[in-house]
Amino acid sequence: MPRIDIEPIRRRQLINAVLEVIGEYGFQGTTMGRISAQSGMSVGIVSHYFGGKQGLLEAAMRHLLTELHQDLMSNIAARSSSPRDRLMAIVETNFSSVQTNPKAARTWLVFWSQSVHDPELARLQQVNERRLYANLVYSLRPLLPESWLRGTAQTIAALIDGFWLRAALSEGRIDSEQAMRLCKAYIDQVLADGQKHRSV
Secondary structure (H helix, E strand, C coil), X not given: CCCCCHXXXXXXXXXXXXXHHHHHHCCCCCCHXXXXXXXXXXXXXXXXXXXCHHHHHHHHHHHHHHHHHHHHHHHHHCCCCCHHHHHHHHHHHHCCHHHHCHHHXXXXXXXXXXXXXXXXXXXXXXXXXXXXHHHHHHHHCCCCCHHHHHHHHHHHHHHHHHHHHHHHHCCCCCCHHHHHHHHHHHHHHHHHHHHHHHHC
């Protein structure tokens, strides 16, 4: 019988426990003891894998960022290869249930607030921002004048982040579906304006 590598399994269990505990108690209420109780593993094992609270949050965010990237690649692969479809896949992935469920949303909110104070979390945030911007520019380039790319990509990124934040904090006043439709409507409008500009 082949030997099962327990390390990835344990890490995934611990990551899930981190998301559960942050979702229920917030970052201030997240303790090694609560992670231990949620995961069913000893505090010693939790400390071995993560070291402390910042390590717990960093690992949880690496997990969410990896899921975000993998989901985007899957969504793009499932569509036609048109640049507009890539743009719509980017929007849909950022508002998918994986990224907007209460546990993930609360962890994202904690991550953003803590990244102001922690260099490693700030680096992860920069990686996330650059990846989104690069994907948007790549998808917009065949559709818009070159001089429009930077501003349009930054606007779409700001809309995604802003509407995501409003949906996470609005207690139902705006949901992910509404936010997604608004982002897509802006993209279609700017693409139509770009085509008119090119035809002049």
